[in-house]
Amino acid sequence: MRRFIKKRFNLSQKNEELFWGIAFSAPGLIFFTIFMLVPIIMGFVLSFYRWDVIRPMRFIGFDNFVKIFTGDPKMGQVAISTVLYTLEVIPASVIISLIFAILLTKIVRFRSFFQSIYFLPLVASTVAISLVWRYVYSANFGLLNSMLRFFLDENIDWLQNPRFALLAVSVIMIWKNIAFNIILFLAAVRNVPDHLYEAARIDGCRELGLFKYITIPAIKPTIVLVTILTVVTSFYNGFDVVRVLTQGGPLYKTSIYVYYMFEQGFDKLKIGYSSAISFIFFIVIAIFTVIQLQFQRED
Amino acid sequence: MGFPFVWMIIGSLMKDSQIYQFPPDFIPRPLILSNYIEALHYLGWRTFANSIFFTFSVTFGVIVLSLAAGFAFARLRIPGKKIIFFIFIVSILVPWQIGLIPRFVIVAKLGWINTYQGIIVPFFGNTVLGTYFFRNYFSTIPDDIYNAATIDGSSVPGTFFRIYLPLAKPAISAIAAITALNAWNNYIWVLTVLNTKDMRVLTLALSLLTAPINSVSMGIILASTFLSMIPLLLVYIFAQKWFVEGIGSTGLKY
Numbered sequence: 001m002r003r004f005i006k007k008r009f010n011l012s013q014k015n016e017e018l019f020w021g022i023a024f025s026a027p028g029l030i031f032f033t034i035f036m037l038v039p040i041i042m043g044f045v046l047s048f049y050r051w052d053v054i055r056p057m058r059f060i061g062f063d064n065f066v067k068i069f070t071g072d073p074k075m076g077q078v079a080i081s082t083v084l085y086t087l088e089v090i091p092a093s094v095i096i097s098l099i100f101a102i103l104l105t106k107i108v109r110f111r112s113f114f115q116s117i118y119f120l121p122l123v124a125s126t127v128a129i130s131l132v133w134r135y136v137y138s139a140n141f142g143l144l145n146s147m148l149r150f151f152l153d154e155n156i157d158w159l160q161n162p163r164f165a166l167l168a169v170s171v172i173m174i175w176k177n178i179a180f181n182i183i184l185f186l187a188a189v190r191n192v193p194d195h196l197y198e199a200a201r202i203d204g205c206r207e208l209g210l211f212k213y214i215t216i217p218a219i220k221p222t223i224v225l226v227t228i229l230t231v232v233t234s235f236y237n238g239f240d241v242v243r244v245l246t247q248g249g250p251l252y253k254t255s256i257y258v259y260y261m262f263e264q265g266f267d268k269l270k271i272g273y274s275s276a277i278s279f280i281f282f283i284v285i286a287i288f289t290v291i292q293l294q295f296q297r298e299d
Numbered sequence: 300m301g302f303p304f305v306w307m308i309i310g311s312l313m314k315d316s317q318i319y320q321f322p323p324d325f326i327p328r329p330l331i332l333s334n335y336i337e338a339l340h341y342l343g344w345r346t347f348a349n350s351i352f353f354t355f356s357v358t359f360g361v362i363v364l365s366l367a368a369g370f371a372f373a374r375l376r377i378p379g380k381k382i383i384f385f386i387f388i389v390s391i392l393v394p395w396q397i398g399l400i401p402r403f404v405i406v407a408k409l410g411w412i413n414t415y416q417g418i419i420v421p422f423f424g425n426t427v428l429g430t431y432f433f434r435n436y437f438s439t440i441p442d443d444i445y446n447a448a449t450i451d452g453s454s455v456p457g458t459f460f461r462i463y464l465p466l467a468k469p470a471i472s473a474i475a476a477i478t479a480l481n482a483w484n485n486y487i488w489v490l491t492v493l494n495t496k497d498m499r500v501l502t503l504a505l506s507l508l509t510a511p512i513n514s515v516s517m518g519i520i521l522a523s524t525f526l527s528m529i530p531l532l533l534v535y536i537f538a539q540k541w542f543v544e545g546i547g548s549t550g551l552k553y
Contacts, residue, residue: 014376016454016455017374017375017376017455018375018376018377018378020371020375020455020456021371021375021376021377022371022377022378024367024368024370024371024375024459025367025368025371025372025375025377025383027364027367027368028364028365028367028368028426028430029368029383031364031420031423031424031426032387032390032424032426032427033424034405034424035402035405035420035421035422035423035424036390036398036424036425036427037386037390038401038405039397039398039399039400039401039402039405040390040393040397040398040401042398042401042404042405043397043398043399043400043401044397046400046401121304122480123480123528123531123532123535124304124484124524124528124531125483125484125486125501125502125505125527125528126484126486127484127486127502127505127506128484128502128505128524128527128528129303129524131505131508131520131521131524132303132304132306132307132521132524133303135306135310135517135520135521136303136306143306175303232391236395239486239487240486240487243486243487243490243506244506262399262487265399265400266400266491271400274400275397275400275401278397278399279397282393282397
């Protein structure tokens with residue numbers, strides 16, 4: 001086979017590598033193009049149309065975008081919910097997991113046991129843990145209420161209460177994120193070269209200072225990576241939680257961007273509008289990511 | 300941290316009347332298994348089979364495609380390699396939501412709605428992480444080995460199968476674990492494509508348990524949830540070492 005190809009195309013070693021290079025990478029790239037690249041481009045294009053799957057598409061230019069900013073009364077709430085969600089989930093997910101990771105490096109005994117426990121939420125599907133948490137949050141039978149019994153006058157239904165619903169959802173997300181982030185942070189902290197610590201100790205640095213001046217700067221790239229990943233997964237998985245537990249309510253308080261976009265597209269069949277929403281969202285995320293990467297590059 | 304899990308297992312062994320006790324009781328009295336039996340009856344073998352088939356196919360496909368592509372990017376020549384790689388990386392930044400509807404449209408136009416190929420094949424497009432990971436991994440294998448093999452008369456695919464592939468086993472476990480995890484727990488894509496009972500996967504069946512809020516007993520819900528996690532937990536226990544190393548090492552390239 002090889003000799004056949006070599007004779008046929010009169011190939012040198014270099015060209016043989018070219019032939020196989022294309023042969024090996026083509027399948028992956030083809031699937032990528034069809035199911036990743038094309039949908040993304042199509043997605044952007046769709047946002048300029050009005051389409052409800054049943055009737056034919058109609059080009060409407062920027063109407064969808066105008067509607068997002070001015071015509072849709074719920075959009076304001078969606079934006080607020082999304083911002084609140086982001087503020088609640090991201091910092092907590094990153095900071096708490098960092099702390100836990102550092103604590104884990106200090107505990108020598110039973111380490112793999114604790115490690116397994118922390119890792120568990122990752123293995124469970126978001127749908128599954130949402131169901132379990134639903135009980136925790138339940139008004140009359142919930143675990144949370146029974147534990148707060150002494151502080152509350154009446155039972156709160158955390159998921160139905162407009163004031164707390166988003167917070168409840170956020171907590172579930174934080175809980176899940178911590179599992180994954182701890183692993184990344186553990187690996188990063190373990191990789192900080194010992195000689196840096198030794199040098200600092202010789203210079204008279206104490207425990208807390210070590211942490212502040214050696215550990216944190218050394219793992220800064222990982223912190224950036226974890227933050228980006230947390231943002232991405234919080235929005236990806238956040239949908240699951242909202243869909244299962246609150247369906248965007250009550251009063252759209254838990255309708256984060258992701259959920260609203262899905263709802264408009266699939267429940268309400270406003271596909272063009274839905275695509276426009278994702279488009280705007282993408283731009284926001286892109287800006288955010290660029291800022292993050294600039295922050296990293298400054299080191 | 301692990302409390303919800305502990306509670307889930309305990310709760311699934313209790314009668315509903317005990318679960319709903321306020322303040323809650325933590326020891327099942329009496330300990331019953333009927334929740335599990337009902338859960339299995341409700342979820343059905345078909346659901347498990349669908350999930351397993353789906354996860355397995357997706358993982359297999361993604362591994363094969365990423366291995367080949369990773370090797371190609373690391374060692375072989377590709378026209379426009381840098382540009383392609385750049386597009387690859389940038390595509391991660393785009394939130395998946397943008398592609399969801401068009402991907403659905405493509406699948407619909409192919410006539411794949413509510414079919415196995417409809418849920419599996421689009422996942423073959425998710426080779427970015429795998430390709431990137433394998434490429435880095437293969438790059439660490441010294442050139443000399445490759446050159447020695449070539450001088451000895453090995454063809455390119457021969458070198459791949461005989462040298463690079465066996466060396467890649469830890470990397471394969473890591474990517475396989477991540478891909479399988481995502482496939483098993485996937486909700487939104489299967490929700491979009493599937494719409495009949497016999498095609499259902501576990502995540503869908505679970506979500507339906509909450510539809511009429513209090514008419515399904517909590518014990519059964521907890522039992523179903525736990526059952527849905529068991530296959531993955533088993534895999535996790537066996538593969539834990541590789542899993543943690545794998546995910547951890549993807550963050551290490553800095």
